[in-house]
Amino acid sequence: MDTVVLKFGGSSVADNIKLNIVAEKIKKFYDENKRIVIVVSAQGKTTDSLIKEALSLSSVPNERELDVLLSSGEQMSMAKLSILLNRLGMKSISLTGWQAGIITNNTNQDAIIEDIDTSRIEKELNNGNIVIVAGFQGINKNMDITTLGRGGSDTTAVAIAAKIKAKHCYIYSDVDGVYSTDPKKTKLAKKIDTISYTEMLDIADEGAKVLHNRCVEVGEKYSIPIIAKSTFIENAGTLINNKIEGSTVKSIVKNDDLKYVHITSKTKYTSNIFNRIYTSFIENELNVKNLVNSSADTIDISFTILKSKFNKFASLLEDKWPELNATYLDITRISVIGNGIMSNNKILNQTMKIIEQNKLEIISMEINEAKIAIIFKEIISDEILEELHKALIS
Numbered sequence: 241m242d243t244v245v246l247k248f249g250g251s252s253v254a255d256n257i258k259l260n261i262v263a264e265k266i267k268k269f270y271d272e273n274k275r276i277v278i279v280v281s282a283q284g285k286t287t288d289s290l291i292k293e294a295l296s297l298s299s300v301p302n303e304r305e306l307d308v309l310l311s312s313g314e315q316m317s318m319a320k321l322s323i324l325l326n327r328l329g330m331k332s333i334s335l336t337g338w339q340a341g342i343i344t345n346n347t348n349q350d351a352i353i354e355d356i357d358t359s360r361i362e363k364e365l366n367n368g369n370i371v372i373v374a375g376f377q378g379i380n381k382n383m384d385i386t387t388l389g390r391g392g393s394d395t396t397a398v399a400i401a402a403k404i405k406a407k408h409c410y411i412y413s414d415v416d417g418v419y420s421t422d423p424k425k426t427k428l429a430k431k432i433d434t435i436s437y438t439e440m441l442d443i444a445d446e447g448a449k450v451l452h453n454r455c456v457e458v459g460e461k462y463s464i465p466i467i468a469k470s471t472f473i474e475n476a477g478t479l480i481n482n483k484i485e486g487s488t489v490k491s492i493v494k495n496d497d498l499k500y501v502h503i504t505s506k507t508k509y510t511s512n513i514f515n516r517i518y519t520s521f522i523e524n525e526l527n528v529k530n531l532v533n534s535s536a537d538t539i540d541i542s543f544t545i546l547k548s549k550f551n552k553f554a555s556l557l558e559d560k561w562p563e564l565n566a567t568y569l570d571i572t573r574i575s576v577i578g579n580g581i582m583s584n585n586k587i588l589n590q591t592m593k594i595i596e597q598n599k600l601e602i603i604s605m606e607i608n609e610a611k612i613a614i615i616f617k618e619i620i621s622d623e624i625l626e627e628l629h630k631a632l633i634s
Contacts, residue, residue: 243274243406244275245397247393247412249281265412266325266330279393280318294306294309303349318336318373333370333371340374341359350527351378353378358404362404373396395454399455408467418450418451421491421629432478436483437457441457442575443491448491448495456480467479489581496619498544499544500543500571503541513539532604542603569617571603571619572619574616575611591612602617
């Protein structure tokens with residue numbers, strides 16, 4: 241008997257009407273006599289609301305307690321869906337992340353799954369239950385609740401699929417697959433039928449809110465086919481697997497959720513000072529990127545950081561490094577993604593031509609085998625995204 245894992249995002253379970261649509265999706269697999277594990281996100285904007293409530297109490301909430309608060313959203317979803325399925329005659333049981341055996345490291349708000357003890361899941365499946373697991377959460381070795389970061393329910397689903405050797409992992413949301421760019425930003429966006437794990441990971445890493453980046457890593461490691469589909473539209477969706485097709489641009493990602501930080505000091509530069517600053521970022525789980533020290537004589541460091549982490553960073557700087565001077569910019573990072581594009585000069589030439597025509601100021605550029613990533617000095621309009629899409633994909 242085949243086992244499948246189905247993950248339903250927040251928009252899919254947002255209210256009771258949508259929960260009934262989800263139940264219809266599940267029934268199709270149930271009628272095919274599949275063993276079914278469901279992973280659910282919090283309903284609608286519940287997580288955003290919980291974060292807002294926490295921030296109204298503290299600009300930098302205690303991280304352990306924030307995870308306790310945020311984990312409650314998925315628990316509401318799993319219980320409500322189980323109540324509905326049982327009423328409809330589909331025997332089911334809901335499990336929190338820790339009841340499902342999901343063990344993580346000690347990082348709050350961005351925990352990594354270290355192992356899954358699937359004995360409870362397997363027991364419930366063998367008893368004929370549909371198993372509904374709260375996504376986005378687990379428990380660390382101190383028995384504290386942890387959460388996996390925004391979009392982490394995707395990783396919960398793929399990790400469970402890998403552990404129980406599921407045939408497929410379906411990721412259901414309000415979009416019908418992976419697109420060449422954000423369809424909310426331009427009507428030119430095209431659905432991609434098949435994409436490789438490598439390309440999908442670049443898309444996720446660059447800030448596209450399609451799949452959680454770690455779910456793609458897990459899928460690739462364990463060769464779990466991931467199918468991104470719509471809960472509300474019947475079509476084939478997008479298949480993410482090992483197959484790489486051609487050397488063309490697959491996607492263009494525009495990320496406006498970043499700040500560019502420039503730190504200076506009159507203190508003479510030493511590698512020890514740089515290491516201490518960077519270590520403090522790591523210890524506080526700030527995950528800064530594109531970090532560069534531009535001077536051999538003084539501290540002159542630049543990097544990017546997610547806006548959602550900025551309050552935490554500013555608090556660290558004030559408490560631990562008051563002697564450092566920092567300036568900030570709201571920026572856009574645009575990434576052109578596709579296997580083999582580094583060797584295609586036409587793609588780079590067309591990209592640079594559009595940038596020059598629009599007189600855009602570049603802070604930095606990163607080029608590798610499958611990506612051209614450019615950081616601009618300010619937030620740029622979505623019209624640039626359309627121009628790039630027309631030139632490189634359409």
